[in-house]
Amino acid sequence: MPPAEQRAERILDAAADLVLRWGAKRVTVEEVARHAGVGKGTIYLHFATRESLFVRVLMRESLGLVDELVAAMRRDPAAVLPAEQARSTYLAVLRRPLLRAMFSRDIDVLGDLATKTAADPLRVLKADLAVELLRLLREHRLLRADTTLEVQLYTLNAVQTGFYLSVPLRAGSLAPETAADALARTIRDAVQTPRCAEPAALAAVAPVVTGMYQRFRVALATAVTDGPYDRQRSS
Amino acid sequence: MPPAEQRAERILDAAADLVLRWGAKRVTVEEVARHAGVGKGTIYLHFATRESLFVRVLMRESLGLVDELVAAMRRDPAAVLPAEQARSTYLAVLRRPLLRAMFSRDIDVLGDLATKTAADPLRVLKADLAVELLRLLREHRLLRADTTLEVQLYTLNAVQTGFYLSVPLRAGSLAPETAADALARTIRDAVQTPRCAEPAALAAVAPVVTGMYQRFRVALATAVTDGPYDRQRSS
DNA sequence: CGATGACCGGATTCGAAATCTGGTCACAGC
DNA sequence: GCTGTGACCAGATTTCGAATCCGGTCATCG
Numbered sequence: 001m002p003p004a005e006q007r008a009e010r011i012l013d014a015a016a017d018l019v020l021r022w023g024a025k026r027v028t029v030e031e032v033a034r035h036a037g038v039g040k041g042t043i044y045l046h047f048a049t050r051e052s053l054f055v056r057v058l059m060r061e062s063l064g065l066v067d068e069l070v071a072a073m074r075r076d077p078a079a080v081l082p083a084e085q086a087r088s089t090y091l092a093v094l095r096r097p098l099l100r101a102m103f104s105r106d107i108d109v110l111g112d113l114a115t116k117t118a119a120d121p122l123r124v125l126k127a128d129l130a131v132e133l134l135r136l137l138r139e140h141r142l143l144r145a146d147t148t149l150e151v152q153l154y155t156l157n158a159v160q161t162g163f164y165l166s167v168p169l170r171a172g173s174l175a176p177e178t179a180a181d182a183l184a185r186t187i188r189d190a191v192q193t194p195r196c197a198e199p200a201a202l203a204a205v206a207p208v209v210t211g212m213y214q215r216f217r218v219a220l221a222t223a224v225t226d227g228p229y230d231r232q233r234s235s
Numbered sequence: 236m237p238p239a240e241q242r243a244e245r246i247l248d249a250a251a252d253l254v255l256r257w258g259a260k261r262v263t264v265e266e267v268a269r270h271a272g273v274g275k276g277t278i279y280l281h282f283a284t285r286e287s288l289f290v291r292v293l294m295r296e297s298l299g300l301v302d303e304l305v306a307a308m309r310r311d312p313a314a315v316l317p318a319e320q321a322r323s324t325y326l327a328v329l330r331r332p333l334l335r336a337m338f339s340r341d342i343d344v345l346g347d348l349a350t351k352t353a354a355d356p357l358r359v360l361k362a363d364l365a366v367e368l369l370r371l372l373r374e375h376r377l378l379r380a381d382t383t384l385e386v387q388l389y390t391l392n393a394v395q396t397g398f399y400l401s402v403p404l405r406a407g408s409l410a411p412e413t414a415a416d417a418l419a420r421t422i423r424d425a426v427q428t429p430r431c432a433e434p435a436a437l438a439a440v441a442p443v444v445t446g447m448y449q450r451f452r453v454a455l456a457t458a459v460t461d462g463p464y465d466r467q468r469s470s
Numbered sequence: 471c472g473a474t475g476a477c478c479g480g481a482t483t484c485g486a487a488a489t490c491t492g493g494t495c496a497c498a499g500c
Numbered sequence: 501g502c503t504g505t506g507a508c509c510a511g512a513t514t515t516c517g518a519a520t521c522c523g524g525t526c527a528t529c530g
Contacts, residue, residue: 028491030506039505041494050492127404147420150409155417157404162397169362169392174385182390185382189424239472263522265475274474276525285523474529482521489514498505 008046011036016057020097024054025111045231052229054113059224061098062122066217068092070210077206081142081196082134083188086160090180093164103164121223129216130156133209140205143191152191159186243281246271251292255332259289259346280466287464289348294459296333297357301452303327305445312441316377316431317369318423321395325415328399338399356458364451365391368444375440378426387426394421 014035018027029050033040047053072079072088079088093099101109130153137143143152163183168174174182188196195201249270253262264285268275282288307314307323314323328334336344365388372378378387398418403409409417423431430436 029493030491033506040492041505042503044493045504123404130404147417151413151417153405154401154403154409154414155421158397158401158417159394159421160397161401162393162395165400166389166393166396168389169358169365170388174389178386179389182382182386182393186390186394186421186425190421264524265522268475275523276474277472279524280473472530474526476525476527478525479523480521481523482519484519485517487515489512491512492510494508495505496507498503500501500503 004046007036007038007042011038011043011046011053012057012060015053016061016098019054019057019109020101023109023111024113027054029053048228048231051113054110056224056229058098058102058110058113059122059220059229061096061102063217063220065089065092065096065099066213066220070213070217073206073210073213077199077202078196080137080202080206080209081188082137082156082191083184083196086156086187087180087184089160090163090183091176094176105165122220125216125219125223127153129212132212136205136208136212140195140201142193142196142201142205144193155190156187159183159190239281242271242273242277246273246278246281246288247292247295250288251296251333254289254292254344255336258344259348264288283463283466286348289345291459291464293333293337293345293348294357294455294464296331296337298452298455300324300327300331300334301448301455305448305452308441308445308448312434312437313431315372315437315441315444316423317372317391317426318419318431321391321422322415322419324395325398325418326411329411340400357455360451360454360458362388364447367447371440371443371447375430375436377428377431377436377440379428390425391422394418394425 011032015027015032018031018035029043030040032053033043036043043053047056069079069085069088069092072084076084078084093103098109100106101114105114107114131149134143134149134152134156138145138149160183163179173179246267250262250267253266253270264278265275267288268278271278278288282291304314304320304323304327307319311319313319328338333344335341336349340349342349366384369378369384369387369391373380373384395418398414408414
């Protein structure tokens with residue numbers, strides 16, 4: 001890794017740390033610079049604005065999640081199924097405080113970023129990936145055909161949102177694994193078909209899905225580097 | 236209806252109207268009094284505090300929803316099933332602006348009430364009702380037995396929350412009926428059994444469930460009248 | 471005796487001054 | 501030359517005391 005990128009990483013590390021400790025609202029560019037051991041101007045050699053810096057902190061975290069999902073898919077083809085994706089994502093998010101803040105729309109930690117459309121490029125790319133994935137799985141009869149892709153997408157989105165945002169009705173919350181199980185079962189029963197249990201069927205789509213995710217990863221990284229978040233434009 | 240209660244209703248009407256038009260934060264007790272055609276002191280003959288007044292606006296709205304559900308159950312025993320409850324509730328909530336604000340945690344309309352534990356008595360009663368209902372339906376094998384009641388409760392809560400709070404991934408939102416369908420299907424597949432299609436099985440539980448709801452309605456009304464929201468204590 | 475609105479004090483808002491901070495850029499160091 | 505920096509600027513934010521507002525009470529009135 002070139003030294004410039006290493007330094008960018010150090011800045012992101014410092015920013016991530018401070019955002020978690022103080023909340024994005026209280027974190028100043030100067031403090032990030034101090035903690036990263038660089039001058040303030042240097043931050044702006046890497047990031048277009050303060051907000052870009054924070055968005056990229058979240059983007060980097062998201063990329064880590066994508067990598068984890070891809071790794072899981074390589075280990076086990078069943079990980080391409082929505083139910084397992086949802087389970088892995090849920091547990092991975094709980095493990096990463098910044099993603100937890102993001103998924104639970106935590107204003108204390110993320111400030112305006114929690115609700116703002118700042119992470120919009122991620123949303124759009126994610127939506128595109130989801131549509132592509134659902135279409136493929138439907139073609140392979142791994143997903144039910146008794147409703148439209150549109151409705152399935154809406155349902156998946158709503159169900160997952162609910163598991164991140166719902167405040168448990170009764171005091172004692174469930175263990176993360178139990179909640180993740182409940183989420184996976186719900187999604188399995190909502191959209192998947194029995195064919196999902198056939199290893200052959202899964203093996204057929206797994207490489208394609210892995211490819212889709214890798215392209216998604218690249219698109220995400222590119223959106224960051226070429227987009228409004230980065231100082232260095234590919235000249 | 237005694238004239239005192241009629242006046243309380245008028246006050247609630249005025250408060251509901253103003254909250255919707257201006258947002259709870261901007262509504263003063265004096266304005267509510269003016270719009271209800273009474274003196275400010277009169278408000279406090281009926282409600283313990285300003286917040287109580289607003290909570291009771293929401294409570295009244297919720298009672299309306301309960302009545303609607305009970306009516307649906309009387310018309311059609313299938314309405315006792317979680318999937319149909321969820322569908323009816325979803326559509327009824329969309330139709331009532333105040334409940335929509337409540338379920339979507341709309342801070343602009345409800346101010347602190349949106350997040351605050353102000354409506355807590357409602358939560359507790361609702362949780363009790365839900366547990367009771369699930370237990371009954373499980374005993375009649377209308378609900379799956381392949382997971383705990385605890386997990387089913389959590390799942391129902393999360394899924395419904397999601398349908399109220401999720402921002403559609405793609406621009407065009409679904410028609411209310413389509414979304415409600417998706418919600419109902421999801422819940423049906425998540426917790427119900429095929430036995431739910433048998434009219435006889437439904438007819439057996441319907442009266443019991445109706446009774447539970449009516450007791451819930453009374454408990455809710457009582458919590459309001461005897462609780463910290465009302466000036467008139469049953470002496 | 472039920473209803474009221476003047477009244478009280480704590481909470482909120484206002485506004486201008488003071489401070490802070492995002493972003494720039496002239497310059498220092500290499 | 502070229503990279504990295506922090507002094508600098510203007511606009512945003514905070515501060516803080518004064519002014520206003522408003523929830524809640526209760527003496528009074530009909």
